Amino acid sequence: MFNKTCLSAALAVLLSHPAAAASNADLQAIREQIIQLKQSYEQRIAQLEQRLERAEATSKQAVDVAAQAETQQASVAPTTAITSSEGAFNPAVSLILAGTYGTLKQDPAIAPTGFAMSANPGHTQGFNLGESELGISANIDPDYRGVATLALAAAGGVSVENAFVQTSALGNGINLKLGRYFSGLGYLNEQHAHAWDFVDQPLVYATLWNNQLGEDGVQVKWLAPTDTFIELGGELGRGRGFPGSDRVKNGAGSGVLFAHVGDDIGVEHSWRVGASLHQTRADNRISTGVPDLLGTIGGVSNSFSGDSQTTGLDFIWKYAPNGNTANRYLKVQGEYFQRKEAGLLTYDTAAANITDTFSQTQSGWYLQSVVQFMPHWRTGLRYDRLASGIASVGALNAGNVISNYAFNPTRATWMLDYSPSEFSRLRLQLAHDNSRQGLPDKQLFVQYIMSLGAHGAHQY
Amino acid sequence: MKKILLIALLFLSTTSHAALNVFACEPEWAALTQLLAGDKANIYTATGALQDPHRVEARPSLIAKARRANLLVCTGAELETGWLPVILRESGNSAIQPGSPGAFEAARFVTMLEVPTRLDRSDGDVHAQGNPHIQTDARNFLAVADALSKRLTQLDPANAAYYQQQLATFNGQWRAAIARWEKQATPLKGVAIVAQHRGFPYLNNWLGLKQVAELEPKPGMEPSAAYLGQVLGQLQQHPAKMVLRAAYQDGRPSDWIAERAHIKAVALPYTVGGTAQAIDLFGLFDDTLTRLLAGLK
Numbered sequence: 001m002f003n004k005t006c007l008s009a010a011l012a013v014l015l016s017h018p019a020a021a022a023s024n025a026d027l028q029a030i031r032e033q034i035i036q037l038k039q040s041y042e043q044r045i046a047q048l049e050q051r052l053e054r055a056e057a058t059s060k061q062a063v064d065v066a067a068q069a070e071t072q073q074a075s076v077a078p079t080t081a082i083t084s085s086e087g088a089f090n091p092a093v094s095l096i097l098a099g100t101y102g103t104l105k106q107d108p109a110i111a112p113t114g115f116a117m118s119a120n121p122g123h124t125q126g127f128n129l130g131e132s133e134l135g136i137s138a139n140i141d142p143d144y145r146g147v148a149t150l151a152l153a154a155a156g157g158v159s160v161e162n163a164f165v166q167t168s169a170l171g172n173g174i175n176l177k178l179g180r181y182f183s184g185l186g187y188l189n190e191q192h193a194h195a196w197d198f199v200d201q202p203l204v205y206a207t208l209w210n211n212q213l214g215e216d217g218v219q220v221k222w223l224a225p226t227d228t229f230i231e232l233g234g235e236l237g238r239g240r241g242f243p244g245s246d247r248v249k250n251g252a253g254s255g256v257l258f259a260h261v262g263d264d265i266g267v268e269h270s271w272r273v274g275a276s277l278h279q280t281r282a283d284n285r286i287s288t289g290v291p292d293l294l295g296t297i298g299g300v301s302n303s304f305s306g307d308s309q310t311t312g313l314d315f316i317w318k319y320a321p322n323g324n325t326a327n328r329y330l331k332v333q334g335e336y337f338q339r340k341e342a343g344l345l346t347y348d349t350a351a352a353n354i355t356d357t358f359s360q361t362q363s364g365w366y367l368q369s370v371v372q373f374m375p376h377w378r379t380g381l382r383y384d385r386l387a388s389g390i391a392s393v394g395a396l397n398a399g400n401v402i403s404n405y406a407f408n409p410t411r412a413t414w415m416l417d418y419s420p421s422e423f424s425r426l427r428l429q430l431a432h433d434n435s436r437q438g439l440p441d442k443q444l445f446v447q448y449i450m451s452l453g454a455h456g457a458h459q460y
Numbered sequence: 461m462k463k464i465l466l467i468a469l470l471f472l473s474t475t476s477h478a479a480l481n482v483f484a485c486e487p488e489w490a491a492l493t494q495l496l497a498g499d500k501a502n503i504y505t506a507t508g509a510l511q512d513p514h515r516v517e518a519r520p521s522l523i524a525k526a527r528r529a530n531l532l533v534c535t536g537a538e539l540e541t542g543w544l545p546v547i548l549r550e551s552g553n554s555a556i557q558p559g560s561p562g563a564f565e566a567a568r569f570v571t572m573l574e575v576p577t578r579l580d581r582s583d584g585d586v587h588a589q590g591n592p593h594i595q596t597d598a599r600n601f602l603a604v605a606d607a608l609s610k611r612l613t614q615l616d617p618a619n620a621a622y623y624q625q626q627l628a629t630f631n632g633q634w635r636a637a638i639a640r641w642e643k644q645a646t647p648l649k650g651v652a653i654v655a656q657h658r659g660f661p662y663l664n665n666w667l668g669l670k671q672v673a674e675l676e677p678k679p680g681m682e683p684s685a686a687y688l689g690q691v692l693g694q695l696q697q698h699p700a701k702m703v704l705r706a707a708y709q710d711g712r713p714s715d716w717i718a719e720r721a722h723i724k725a726v727a728l729p730y731t732v733g734g735t736a737q738a739i740d741l742f743g744l745f746d747d748t749l750t751r752l753l754a755g756l757k
Contacts, residue, residue, distance in 0.1 A: 145549075171554035173527050223527050223552050229520030231550075262520025267508050270519045318517070326512035327710050375710060376682055421681060422542070423581060452581070457546040460518050 091138030091146075092454035096194045098130040103444040109289075112207060112435035114388025114405035117287040117302060118362070119210030119242045123200065123443065129154035130447070131193060133161065137456065143169045149192070161192075161214065173223035183213040184221065184233045185258050185276035186335050187314040195458060197370045198415050199429045199445040203384040204364030208310065208337050210242040213278070215254065229262040229272070243308040243339065244280035254280035262460075267323040271316065272460065278310040282341070286349070292400050301350055302401075304358065306343010312336065316460075330371045338363040345393070347400045356394025358401070363387045368413075376419050384411040386435065409435035425449045479616050483526050483556070485534035485544065486513055487732040488595040489566060489604075491741045493533055496609050496626050500619050504529070509733035510708045513539055514585070514680070518546035526551035529562070531615055533608065536565025537572065539592035561614055567592055569607040570600040573661045584678025595731060597662035598638050598745050605630055637742055642667075644749050647756060654695065654723070656705035656714050659730070667752070672700050675713045683713050695721040702726045702755035707734035726755040 108122035132152040140146045149162035164179030182190045188205060189212055201211045217237030224230040239253025240246040247253065255278070262272030282304055289299040313336045320329035338361065345358030364387065370380035386409040393401045411434060417427035426448050433441040480501040484490035490505040497503075504525045507516050513535070516522075526532070526547050534540055548557055555562040572590030579588055594600045609627040613620045649668035653660075656675045664671050673694055677687045695717070702724040705714045711727065718725035728748050729738035737747035 166549070168549065168557060169554040170552065173552035175550070175552045221552070223523065223550070225528050227521075227524060229524035231520075260520070263524070264519060264521040267511075270517070270521060272520050318519075322510035322708075323508055324511045324515075324708055325517055326515040326708075421581075422585065455542075457518060457542050457544070459546055460520060 089138075091136050092456070094135045094451055094453040094455060096131075096133040096135070096192075096449065096451050098132065098194060098447065098449045099128065100124065100130045100199060101127050101446040102199075104441060105443075106433075106436065106439045106441040110436050110439065111289070112203060112386055112409040113407045113437040114409070115207045115362070115386060116290040116299065117304065118207040121201075121206050121211045123445075124154075133192065133194065135454075135456070137454075139168065140165065143167060173225060175219075175221045175223075177219040177221075178217075180214060180216045181219060183215050183235055183237070183256050183278070184219060185213065185256050185278055186312050186337070187272070187274060187316055187333060188335065189213055190459065194449045194451065197368065197378075197380050198382060198413055199427065199447050202335070202364075202366035202368070202382065203386050203409060203411055203435060204335065204337050204366055207386060208243070208339055208362070208364060214241050215256070216240060217252065217254070227263075229260070231260040233258045233260075239280040243282060243285070243310070243341070245282045245285045247283045254278065268319055268321065270318050270460075273315045274313070276310075276312040276314075278308075278312070280308050282306060282308055282343070291402060292347070293402055294400065296348075300348040300352075303346040303349050304341070304343060306341055306358070308339060308341045310337055310339040312338075325372070327375055328372055330369065332367075332369045334365060334367040336363065336365040345397060345401065347397045352400065354396050354400065356396035358391060358393055358397070360391035360403075361389045363389065377417075378419075379416045380414070382411075382413040382415075384413070384435075385409070405437070407437045411435050423451050423455060479619065480530045480612070481528050482531045482533060483529035485532070485540050486595070488741065488744070489533040489535070491732040491744075492601060492605060492608065493612075495630050495741065496605060496623060497612055498622070498626060500616065500622060501531075501612075509729065509731045509738070512708050514542060516540070516543045518543045518550070522547050523550045526556065527553050529553060529556050531562050531564060531611065532556040533564045533566070535567050535592050535594065537567035537589040537592035537594075538587040539567075561611065564608060564611050566600075566604045566608075567594055569603045570594050570597075573665060574658070582678075584676070585680025591658065591661050593659045593730075594662055596660055596728075596748075597666040598634070598641060599666060600662065601634060601741065602631065605634070633742075637745065641745050641749055644753070648752055651702075651756065652698070652700040654691070654700045654703040654717065656703065656709055659706055660704055663728075663748075669752075672698055675703070675717060688713065688716060692717060692720050695723070699723070702752075704728055706730035724755040724757075726751050728752070 102123050102125050104123060104125050108125065109120070111118065111120040131154070134150045134152060135148070137145065137147040144165050145168050146165045147162055148160070151159045151161040153159065160180060162181055164177050164181045167176045170176060184190055188201065189209065200206065205211055215235060215237035217235055219233060219235045221231055221233040235256035236252040237254045237256070238246070244254050256276065258274060258276035260272055260274040262270070264270045285304045286301060287304070288301045290302050291299050314334070316331060316333040318329060318331040321327070340359070340361045342359035344355055346353060346355040348354070364385060366382055366384045368380060368382035370378055372378045388405050388407070391401070391403040393403045411431055413429060413431040415427055415429040417425055419425045427446070429445040429447070431443040433443055480497065482493050482497070482501045482503045484493055484503055484505050486507055487505050487509050490503050493501055493503055506522050506525070507513050534544065554560070557563060567589065575590035576583070576586045576588065579586065605627060609623050612623045645667045650670055652670045652672045654673045654675065655671050658674055658676065658679045660671065663669065673691050675683050675688065675691060677683060700723055703714045703718050704726050705711065705728070707727055707730050711725070714725040728751055729735040729744055732738055732740060732744050735747050738744040
């Protein structure tokens with residue numbers, strides 16, 4: 001292969017200079033040198049440059065040769081030949097194929113008790129394609145890298161999950177991201193669905209972040225020049241995703257601050273802890289099917305406008321015997337989020353339409369552990385819990401809006417997965433869902449996740 | 461937040477005096493850098509000998525170490541493709557990004573073996589640029605040392621004379637050692653072996669070992685009992701002397717086949733630190749040969 005490349009380099013030199021009989025000798029020498037200098041690449045460039053300099057002096061035309069030869073040189077990797085074609089600069093393309101089979105005893109559209117005004121991404125019953133994900137990424141130029149992730153919905157249609165550019169050469173530990181990205185808050189938020197350890201997100205992510213907070217905006221991260229990992233980040237975004245709402249307005253609609261600290265303990269243990277703060281505003285955020293004190297069948301539609309502030313804490317600890325994660329490992333992670341919302345609530349927008357003040361504090365956490373007990377096989381347990389809190393409702397709505405549900409939604413989940421290779425995973429998941437008062441649910445999922453094409457490195 | 465900043469400042473004030481901060485992806489390159497740069501470099505080794513270098517996580521500690529590195533010394537050839545790109549991106553360190561003088565890939569300076577003629581994941585975990593386990597042939601270290609020394613000089617020209625002298629010393633000692641190892645290895649020539657993972661082509665090529673079977677049906681795929689049975693059948697017809705595995709690999713498949721085919725299971729250090737005897741690069745090959753020769757008996 002090496003010889004072939006050299007030959008093509010020499011041929012290119014020859015072809016670019018067909019009429020120059022005068023420098024034939026030079027060309028011959030160059031060709032010989034290229035073949036000869038297998039051992040030292042750098043030395044070869046130096047010598048060739050010298051040679052070309054001389055050629056330049058004798059013939060003006062030789063300048064072309066030099067340019068040609070230099071570019072050829074640059075593309076000759078000592079070990080592999082890079083064929084130059086239109087496709088040579090194609091970005092890395094990866095496709096995630098995922099499908100799920102789900103069995104549920106209860107209607108997944110019913111929100112966890114006390115969280116009807118939060119998000120409820122729910123589950124799908126029966127066979128479903130899940131979300132296929134097409135990812136494209138490449139360096140744009142020496143300064144920027146671009147990433148796009150398109151989610152192909154089962155029902156058809158494409159949505160832009162991620163589309164951002166990030167800097168690669170700012171240095172000083174600074175990373176800048178522009179575009180649509182998953183916010184850096186918490187631990188799980190940045191992870192794509194195919195990297196989740198369970199079929200679904202924890203309840204706290206499902207209800208408070210509609211599974212994941214995506215933002216359109218700017219993210220700046222700074223990594224401290226210390227032995228311990230200390231990362232500080234901030235985001236300014238449009239605030240389009242839940243708990244914010246898309247609106248027509250100048251300036252930023254949401255802000256995020258986060259800090260992560262992490263390190264190893266010996267070669268077998270590693271950990272990371274984080275804290276985050278999220279602030280946004282909801283404008284006419286409509287929730288449907290909200291139960292009320294009057295017991296309206298099917299619930300009512302409420303609209304909320306006001307400030308939303310969420311604080312979060314997260315930790316993860318990983319252990320692998322000898323630090324070798326290929327064989328066996330254990331990880332334990334947990335996150336806690338608390339959201340305070342205060343503003344105006346319009347009760348029953350369709351009929352009564354009564355607006356008064358409303359504020360509440362909701363929170364939730366999960367704790368999970370996944371163990372790879374033998375190569376390719378993992379099992380995991382997760383426990384979820386939410387607290388809907390006691391809302392303070394303005395006098396006009398005191399007889400309509402439920403302020404205290406006096407119920408804490410919980411769920412316990414077990415999963416087992418098998419990964420024949422790094423690119424495929426098959427999973428079985430059972431959950432005992434007690435998130436809806438009086439409607440306990442036993443859930444079963446079977447899932448496959450496969451990735452083809454370029455396989456990007458995974459985050460911690 | 462203020463507290464964190466204060467802690468950060470505390471750490472800042474404790475930087476070391478060595479000229480170069482080196483981030484070595486694997487222990488063998490840390491050891492080589494140590495020989496070539498002596499006390500002029502402050503070396504951090506990202507992976508241990510008992511870790512599968514394909515499957516390392518982009519841990520926070522690695523990102524923090526990469527943040528301050530002036531030089532990255534890695535194998536390349538996609539060995540670190542599952543974790544290094546994330547570390548480089550998150551590090552926010554422009555000095556060690558691919559293509560910059562601070563990014564050194566050893567595989568670029570040796571002749572690669574097993575470069576696939578077709579790239580298809582149905583062939584398992586293949587590497588487009590060839591088999592990346594180049595550290596099992598001692599001769600490869602000569603070319604890598606030469607290039608690495610040049611890179612050290614380029615990044616730290618003030619100590620050029622020192623690097624040159626270290627390189628000359630290394631070359632002298634290493635050539636003598638290679639001659640010794642090759643002499644020791646004469647009985648190994650043509651010996652049939654089984655490999656647990658396709659990780660020894662350079663060793664085989666160097667010492668003339670003849671690999672007759674692999675315990676992984678495809679690189680990176682765990683062997684099934686049925687496949688191991690098939691290998692066993694093959695070994696009864698064409699016997700091998702020993703089955704080789706790297707220190708970081710699970711010993712069970714090797715032991716299973718060794719017991720049934722009545723051959724020796726040999727765990728090689730594979731890199732510096734893989735066994736108690738492999739304390740440095742010289743120890744690595746001394747011990748490798750000792751273990752291989754013991755496998756013959």
